[in-house]
Each structure stands twice: as structure tokens, then as C-alpha cells.
Amino acid sequence: AIGDYRQAVLDIVVAELGDCVRIYTGREYFDPAVKTRVQLDPDRLLFIRNHFLLGRHLLWQSGAVTASARADAVILELNPRILSVWVTLLMRRVAGRKSALWGHATSRRGREPLSAVLRKMMWWLGGVAVAYTETEAGLMRREMGDAIDIVVAPNSLYSAESMGVHASYDARGFICVGRLSNDKAPMLLLEASSLAASDLGEDARITFVGDGPLREQLETRARSLGNIEVAFPGHVGERDKLRHYYGEALAAVSPGFVGLSIIQSLSFGTPFIYAAYAPHAPEIEAAVDGVTAMPFSQATPESLASVLVEVSRARNEWLNRRAELVAWTRERYSAERMARGLVDAWKRCLGVGQQ
Numbered sequence: 001a002i003g004d005y006r007q008a009v010l011d012i013v014v015a016e017l018g019d020c021v022r023i024y025t026g027r028e029y030f031d032p033a034v035k036t037r038v039q040l041d042p043d044r045l046l047f048i049r050n051h052f053l054l055g056r057h058l059l060w061q062s063g064a065v066t067a068s069a070r071a072d073a074v075i076l077e078l079n080p081r082i083l084s085v086w087v088t089l090l091m092r093r094v095a096g097r098k099s100a101l102w103g104h105a106t107s108r109r110g111r112e113p114l115s116a117v118l119r120k121m122m123w124w125l126g127g128v129a130v131a132y133t134e135t136e137a138g139l140m141r142r143e144m145g146d147a148i149d150i151v152v153a154p155n156s157l158y159s160a161e162s163m164g165v166h167a168s169y170d171a172r173g174f175i176c177v178g179r180l181s182n183d184k185a186p187m188l189l190l191e192a193s194s195l196a197a198s199d200l201g202e203d204a205r206i207t208f209v210g211d212g213p214l215r216e217q218l219e220t221r222a223r224s225l226g227n228i229e230v231a232f233p234g235h236v237g238e239r240d241k242l243r244h245y246y247g248e249a250l251a252a253v254s255p256g257f258v259g260l261s262i263i264q265s266l267s268f269g270t271p272f273i274y275a276a277y278a279p280h281a282p283e284i285e286a287a288v289d290g291v292t293a294m295p296f297s298q299a300t301p302e303s304l305a306s307v308l309v310e311v312s313r314a315r316n317e318w319l320n321r322r323a324e325l326v327a328w329t330r331e332r333y334s335a336e337r338m339a340r341g342l343v344d345a346w347k348r349c350l351g352v353g354q355q
Contacts, residue, residue, distance in 0.1 A: 001029040001050075004037035004237035005157050005260065012159070012339035014044060017346065020072075024064035026050030030057075030081070033179055033212055037237060053083075060084050069095070073349035075130065075342065078103030080118035089125040099126035100345040102153070104281065105136040105143075116143075123148050130345045133282040149348045153341025155260055155283050158239060158267050160334040165247070165269040165322040172315070173205035173229075174308060175249035175270070177242070178261050180212030185256030185275070185299070187214065190221055190230065192255070192304035197228040199309045205229040209236050209245055246270045250318065251294070251311050255304060262286050262293070266329040269322030273307055275299065286333065292325060 002010070002025045014021050023045050028035045030052070038045065048063035061084040068074045069091035076085045078101040092099050101122050107115040120143060123129050129148050131137035132155040140150050174193065178184050186208055193206045208218065211234050222230035236242055242264070246252065252265035253273040259281040265272045266286060274280070274287055276295035287293035296307040311318060 001026050001034050001036045002038045003034055004039075005264070007038050008157060008159050008162070008335035009338045009342070010038055010040060012335055013342050014040065016339065016343055022046060022067070022071075024048050024061070024068070026061060030059065031179075032056075033181075057081060058083055064088075065091075068092075073098075073100070073346045075100040075102050075345055075349075076126070077101075078105075078119065078122060078129070080115060080122065085122070089122060093125050098128055098149075098349040098351070100128040100130055100349055101126045102130040102342070102345070104132055105139045120144065128345050128348045130341060133285055135285045136282045149345075151341050151344045151348065153338045153345070154333050155263060156333040156335050156338040157260065157264050158335055160330045160336055162239060163267045163326050163330050163334070164243075165326055171248055171250045171319065172201055172203055172312065173207065173249055174273075175207045175209060175245055175252050176254065177209040177245075177252060177264065178254070179210050180208060180214040180218060182214070183257045184212075184254070185278075186218055187221065188255040188299065188301060188304060189253050190218055190225070191301040192308060193228050193230075194225040195301045196305035196308045196312075200228070200312050204312075205231060205248075207231045207233065207245055207249065209233055209242070211235045243268055250315055253304075253308075257281070258284050258287070263329065263333045266292055266325050267333070269324075269326040271311070271318050271321075271325065273304075273311065275304075286329075292328065 021044060025036050026048060048061050051060045059082045065084050065088050068088045076088060076099055089099055123144055124147060127148050129140050129150045131140055131150060131152045134152055137150055137152045176186055176189050180186050206228060215232060219232060246268035249270060251271045251273050254261055255275055256278060257280060258274050260283055262272050262283055263286060272287060272293040274293055274295055276297050289295055294307050294311055296303045
């Protein structure tokens with residue numbers, strides 16, 4: 001599936017590659033909360049059927065294998081659990097066609113032996129790998145050497161032009177954006193903010209932008225705590241609305257797993273608070289402690305609360321640096337840079353990319 005956070009990147013790719021582009025997608029991912037919400041020409045964005053197997057642990061996508069196998073160039077998701085990708089790779093390999101694999105170099109659970117072997121097999125079958133970060137590209141080069149072409153498409157959301165500061169100098173609260181699920185640990189933020197409430201000030205607010213299975217539990221707990229204002233606007237995908245929420249917040253907080261959310265936060269000039277001890281996606285490379293981000297060291301409300309208070313006390317310093325954070329992010333994580341990597345991968349499948 002393709003979330004709405006891919007809109008800017010796909011708009012640029014389609015504009016550059018033109019009428020030859022077809023994008024095949026299901027309507028929802030392994031996690032049913034991840035749904036296709038991008039808006040493209042219906043002749044360009046083609047919906048296919050997702051058939052989930054073994055309790056949604058495996059996936060077969062029907063309706064794209066033949067077209068993908070015959071295409072001059074194809075970019076496939078690097079996920080060993082998608083069976084139709086394996087079939088497409090094998091068909092193209094037999095036909096002597098390269099395929100690009102786009103996705104994280106390791107699974108969410110880290111360097112699992114079976115997952116690592118399967119991903120290496122996929123890279124070898126495809127011949128072209130698209131890394132989300134420079135860190136991942138380095139790992140791929142160590143694993144594969146010169147056996148495949150490797151390009152970097154830095155995981156990004158917004159065009160360089162659309163990034164910018166929309167900060168209120170009354171900003172005093174914190175924002176948490178993402179799925180309200182256990183791996184994101186939103187309850188830890190709620191408990192920490194209640195613990196720190198007296199030091200954060202009467203007008204402090206915690207805003208959970210997103211939805212998920214923990215929402216009702218979080219709302220109930222927020223009412224029982226009662227000493228800090230908590231808002232739950234639900235899923236928000238529109239950039240301008242998100243800019244407003246980030247602008248009202250002194251910092252964004254990810255009390256659990258960190259992925260693309262850090263890039264989103266920095267795109268608006270909003271610094272990031274994260275769990276230093278937790279396993280994260282490679283996008284965590286954007287967390288430069290004391291520059292773009294502040295870590296907390298233990299999975300306790302007390303540890304996170306102390307950082308919330310520390311950032312709140314350095315409020316003016318962080319607010320005055322927002323334009324600097326946007327410039328830093330624009331240089332490294334723009335939709336243009338990501339699209340350039342995808343177009344490069346496309347061309348390498350055709351044998352016309354840089355070697």
C-alpha cells in the first residue's frame with residue numbers, strides 16, 4: 001500500500017518519467033491501518049488485490065505480476081513476505097531483465113539471519129537496490145560488494161520548497177505523530193507529560209496525531225490523569241494541517257520506534273525527542289543529539305519527563321533554531337532527492353544509469 005506521505009515524491013517521479021509510469025498498489029498493507037491514500041491519475045495508479053495468508057504474515061498481490069515481469073524497468077518492494085515479488089523477480093531474471101528492490105536493508109526486528117539471507121537473495125535476483133539512507137547503503141555495499149548497483153533515495157516527505165517554519169512563539173506543548181500502537185509507546189508519553197505537568201506550565205498540551213488500537217485506552221487514561229490537556233485529532237495527512245500542529249508544539253516526541261516521523265518533524269523545523277535505548281529504523285541517522293534531537297535514556301516516565309522539562313526550559317533556544325533545522329533537512333531529506341534516487345534506479349534497470 002502507499003500512504004499519503006509518498007504524494008510529493010510520486011508527483012515528481014511521474015512528472016519526470018512521464019506516460020511510461022504505472023504504479024500498482026493494494027488498498028491496505030500488512031498492518032491494516034496503513035492504507036493507500038495517494039492521489040494520482042487513475043490511468044497511472046492501478047489498484048490490485050492483496051491476498052493475505054497465514055494471519056497476514058504473507059502476501060500475494062494479483063493483477064500485476066505479468067505486467068511487472070514484462071516491463072522494461074520495475075521497482076519492487078523489498079519485502080521477503082510478498083510472494084508475488086519473488087515470482088516477478090524470478091521471471092525477470094530468467095528473461096535477463098534487471099529489477100530494482102526498494103526498501104529497508106534489514107527487518108524491523110534487526111539483523112535476523114533468515115531475513116538477511118532472503119534480502120540478499122532478492123538483491124541478487126534484482127541487480128539494483130534502492131536504500132532509504134546512506135547508512136543502509138553502506139550496509140548493502142558491505143553485504144553485496146560490486147554484485148549489484150546501489151542507489152540512495154533518502155526517505156523524505158516534502159519538496160524542498162514546501163518545507164518551512166510555521167512556529168508559534170507561544171508554543172509550549174509537545175506532539176506525537178504516528179500510529180497509536182504498542183511499538184510506538186504513546187502511553188509512556190502520556191504518563192511522562194502528567195508527571196512533568198507542573199514544570200511544563202498550565203498552557204502545555206500533548207497532541208497525539210494518529211489513530212490505532214490504543215486510542216480509546218489513551219483517552220480514558222488522559223481523563224483520569226486530568227492535570228494536563230491532551231488532544232486526539234486522529235489521522236492527519238494534509239501537509240498544511242500538520243504544519244499547524246507541528247508549529248504549535250515545542251518539540252515532537254517518539255517514545256517508541258522511530259521511522260519517517262523524525263524526517264517529518266524536522267521538515268517543519270520542530271526538534272525531536274526520542275528513546276535512545278529502542279531499536280529504530282535507519283532514519284534515526286537524522287537524530288543528531290543536541291542539534292536536531294534530544295534523547296531520553298530509559299523506558300520510564302521519569303526519564304522522558306526530565307527531557308520534556310529540559311526542552312521546555314530551553315524553549316527560546318529551540319524556537320530560534322527552527323529555520324536552521326529546516327535548512328538542514330532541506331539539504332538532506334527533500335522529496336526531490338528521494339525522487340532522483342528512484343529515477344536513477346529506474347534507469348539502471350534499463351542499463352542507462354551511472355555505474
